[in-house]
Amino acid sequence: MNEEQRSLLLESFSRFPPPKGVKLSYGTAGFRADASLLESTVYRVGILAALRSLKTQSVIGLMITASHNKVSDNGVKIADPDGGMMTQRWEPFADALADAWDPYEFLCLIDDFVRKESISFDDDHTAEILLARDTRPSGEALLKAAKQGISCIVGAVSHDLGVLTTPQLHWMVRAKNKGIEATERDYFEQLLNSFRCMVDLIPGGRKTNLNSENLIVDGANGVGGEKLEVLKELCDDLVIDIRNSSKTGGMLNEGVGADFVQKEKVVPCGFGSIDIGMRCASLDGDADRLVYFLVLPHGSKIDLLDGDKILSLFALFIKEQLSVLNEDGHGTTNSHYHGHLGIVQTAYANGASTNYLKNLGLDVALTPTGVKYLHEKAAEYDIGIYFEANGHGTILFRENFLSWLESRKDELLSISKEKHKAALRLLAVSKLINQAVGDALSGLLLVEAILQHMGWSIHMWNKLYVDLPSRQLKVKVVDRTVVVTANAETLVVSPPGIQDTINALMGNYPQGRCFIRPSGTEDVIRVYAEATTQEAADSLANSVAVLVDQLLGFGSMQ
Numbered sequence: 001m002n003e004e005q006r007s008l009l010l011e012s013f014s015r016f017p018p019p020k021g022v023k024l025s026y027g028t029a030g031f032r033a034d035a036s037l038l039e040s041t042v043y044r045v046g047i048l049a050a051l052r053s054l055k056t057q058s059v060i061g062l063m064i065t066a067s068h069n070k071v072s073d074n075g076v077k078i079a080d081p082d083g084g085m086m087t088q089r090w091e092p093f094a095d096a097l098a099d100a101w102d103p104y105e106f107l108c109l110i111d112d113f114v115r116k117e118s119i120s121f122d123d124d125h126t127a128e129i130l131l132a133r134d135t136r137p138s139g140e141a142l143l144k145a146a147k148q149g150i151s152c153i154v155g156a157v158s159h160d161l162g163v164l165t166t167p168q169l170h171w172m173v174r175a176k177n178k179g180i181e182a183t184e185r186d187y188f189e190q191l192l193n194s195f196r197c198m199v200d201l202i203p204g205g206r207k208t209n210l211n212s213e214n215l216i217v218d219g220a221n222g223v224g225g226e227k228l229e230v231l232k233e234l235c236d237d238l239v240i241d242i243r244n245s246s247k248t249g250g251m252l253n254e255g256v257g258a259d260f261v262q263k264e265k266v267v268p269c270g271f272g273s274i275d276i277g278m279r280c281a282s283l284d285g286d287a288d289r290l291v292y293f294l295v296l297p298h299g300s301k302i303d304l305l306d307g308d309k310i311l312s313l314f315a316l317f318i319k320e321q322l323s324v325l326n327e328d329g330h331g332t333t334n335s336h337y338h339g340h341l342g343i344v345q346t347a348y349a350n351g352a353s354t355n356y357l358k359n360l361g362l363d364v365a366l367t368p369t370g371v372k373y374l375h376e377k378a379a380e381y382d383i384g385i386y387f388e389a390n391g392h393g394t395i396l397f398r399e400n401f402l403s404w405l406e407s408r409k410d411e412l413l414s415i416s417k418e419k420h421k422a423a424l425r426l427l428a429v430s431k432l433i434n435q436a437v438g439d440a441l442s443g444l445l446l447v448e449a450i451l452q453h454m455g456w457s458i459h460m461w462n463k464l465y466v467d468l469p470s471r472q473l474k475v476k477v478v479d480r481t482v483v484v485t486a487n488a489e490t491l492v493v494s495p496p497g498i499q500d501t502i503n504a505l506m507g508n509y510p511q512g513r514c515f516i517r518p519s520g521t522e523d524v525i526r527v528y529a530e531a532t533t534q535e536a537a538d539s540l541a542n543s544v545a546v547l548v549d550q551l552l553g554f555g556s557m558q
């Protein structure tokens with residue numbers, strides 16, 4: 001680094017002192033905290049994004065959001081050149097940068113890192129960063145801090161894209177680096193063109209009346225509802241009743257949104273008995289999660305169709321297309337099977353969904369919680385479908401497989417119309433579903449297209465399998481980092497002894513399954529339990545939560 005660069009960094013450092021006594025870390029989804037604590041962190045992530053752009057010589061994304069967390073929180077994360085999450089290799093540097101207190105320590109840290117990573121500051125490559133934020137009131141000021149961070153790397157430029165969903169920004173970063181048009185309009189057009197293509201390929205033609213009930217969407221009072229309004233205006237075929245859009249004045253994520261619906265299993269605000277039996281969906285605060293639900297008669301209870309059920313619907317559809325593509329004309333499968341399909345879940349996946357998928361003959365892999373792990377695993381297949389139970393997920397297509405489909409699709413037409421259509425459907429799915437991260441808007445369009453393709457109502461979809469009753473709890477602890485897990489978080493290896501007690505408790509319940517793990521986004525230990533009855537799942541989760549509280553918490557539970 002030359003003198004100009006050093007003095008730029010030193011001068012700006014003094015304007016963004018880190019908050020005293022707060023240590024932040026780049027968790028499951030970037031840095032998250034109360035928004036009032038984040039200015040300095042966001043400024044530093046601006047620097048980080050610029051360095052990442054120099055290193056990769058590509059466009060990088062920086063998103064200001066705290067997703068489903070409360071409106072007073074905020075967060076910041078980086079999108080890598082392929083639109084995925086920032087490489088885990090850079091996370092320790094992100095942590096050190098966010099926590100550096102002394103200006104010279106700060107400078108040395110950057111200097112050493114730049115040298116270690118061989119990042120060059122030559123004039124041929126300048127950093128370029130796309131910035132966006134969700135609808136949180138703190139977003140605008142934090143975005144300014146990010147710009148300040150970026151501008152203290154010599155030559156770096158930022159483009160403020162304003163309010164976007166998280167997946168829109170990731171999509172744009174990916175598109176820009178592939179040399180594809182990358183405006184918001186392009187995003188909407190790609191989604192709608194591929195959606196229309198899927199609808200045109202419905203067996204027996206377009207059947208608009210198949211899903212006679214309307215779709216009603218809860219926008220979490222956030223950016224997702226706002227963007228869905230745009231999508232609806234651009235497409236006459238989309239009949240959607242959008243509630244809790246950010247423009248209706250309700251509080252972000254307060255009694256609304258995918259996280260609330262999934263965890264509480266009750267109707268969000270704005271929904272009630274008039275919606276009984278209708279097809280309802282809920283997005284989270286930055287629209288990277290999607291769940292569907294059915295309002296049940298009497299009270300506020302719902303039947304939840306979570307990420308696992310969305311995954312199962314997608315898996316069934318993709319498997320069907322692959323079978324048609326690979327059939328040899330005598331009802332048997334070709335020996336040269338094209339398109340290895342893999343499913344990726346976490347330990348939070350309902351056991352009934354995993355059984356269902358395995359019974360379909362599919363490969364199911366488990367990874368630790370966090371999109372980065374699921375995404376990485378899914379990228380190992382020709383088609384990898386991953387979902388967290390909370391509704392975050394997508395379908396990844398390997399480039400080679402897509403090129404093979406593209407090159408074969410016309411030839412397939414002379415062999416069989418059905419094979420040709422199966423290839424076209426797979427190509428349409430690859431364009432519709434976000435290849436960078438889970439995206440509630442594209443996920444919603446794909447669910448709608450597949451339901452129409454199958455001729456299914458939400459009730460029929462819901463019957464694919466019956467969820468095992470489950471309960472998720474969280475326990476506040478002194479230091480969540482003392483809990484270390486293994487085997488995709490299904491086993492506690494430290495502190496010693498806890499796993500034996502959990503095993504003994506699980507043994508008390510038929511089909512009892514329970515695990516604990518430290519959250520990556522909150523200062524808690526999460527407890528998940530599953531059993532054959534709700535009472536048993538509740539009781540198992542409670543007894544393990546009490547154990548965690550006694551050993552690691554404040555002893556306030558009994």
Ligand code: NG1
Pocket residue numbers: 028029067348369370371388390392518519520521522526
């Ligand atoms: P943590 O706090 O690490 O459990 C939560 C979700 C993740 C993921 C991240 C990022 C659960 C149990 N955990 O992570 O799946 O979505 O937030 O938003 O839902």
Ligand code: ZN
Pocket residue numbers: 067068284285286287288289
């Ligand atoms: Zn989110």
